[in-house]
Amino acid sequence: MLTELAPDAVDAGFPSGAARRRRLVDEVRQALHAEPGLTLTELARLVGLSPFHLSRMFKQACGLTISAYRVRLRVRGALERLGEGERDLARLAVDTGFADQAHLTRRVRTETGDTPGRLRALLA
Numbered sequence: 629m630l631t632e633l634a635p636d637a638v639d640a641g642f643p644s645g646a647a648r649r650r651r652l653v654d655e656v657r658q659a660l661h662a663e664p665g666l667t668l669t670e671l672a673r674l675v676g677l678s679p680f681h682l683s684r685m686f687k688q689a690c691g692l693t694i695s696a697y698r699v700r701l702r703v704r705g706a707l708e709r710l711g712e713g714e715r716d717l718a719r720l721a722v723d724t725g726f727a728d729q730a731h732l733t734r735r736v737r738t739e740t741g742d743t744p745g746r747l748r749a750l751l752a
Contacts, residue, residue, distance in 0.1 A: 653689040656682065657697070664701055664725070668694060703739045706732060710748045717744055 652675045659666055659674055671694065672679040686694050706724045714720050721732035736744045 649685055649689060652677070652682075653686055656686060656694070657690075660694075660698060660701060664698060699735055700739060702726065703735055706736060706744065707740070707747065710744055711751045713752075714748075720744070 655675050656671050659671060666674075668679045668683065672682040675682060677685070683694060686692075686697070690697060692700065702725045706720055706726075709720055709724070717732065718729045721727070721729045724732065726732040726735065733743050733745075736742070736747065740747065742750070
């Protein structure tokens with residue numbers, strides 16, 4: 629019967645088993661935390677999947693694309709620095725990988741609903 633697959637069967641290119649998928653996604657998340665500049669191809673090579681399948685699996689497991697997850701990490705880093713008292717938003721933007729202060733402001737507002745300046749005031 630088709631529904632009786634072997635435990636190690638692969639379905640549509642996904643590694644078998646939810647536990648293995650979670651482990652691979654966790655490996656990708658750890659790699660992004662350690663080295664945010666890794667490309668999709670490098671991440672896929674790291675876990676032994678095609679970029680397409682890694683992208684699908686990551687989004688299914690996390691609810692975010694790898695790109696959106698990477699932006700969320702950068703925003704988190706910016707928020708941590710704001711909490712530590714960072715005053716120079718232009719420098720913060722560049723240090724956290726945003727093109728400029730306006731880009732940082734847009735992304736922080738999208739993620740949190742507030743601007744970096746307002747969040748800095750709330751955290752002070």
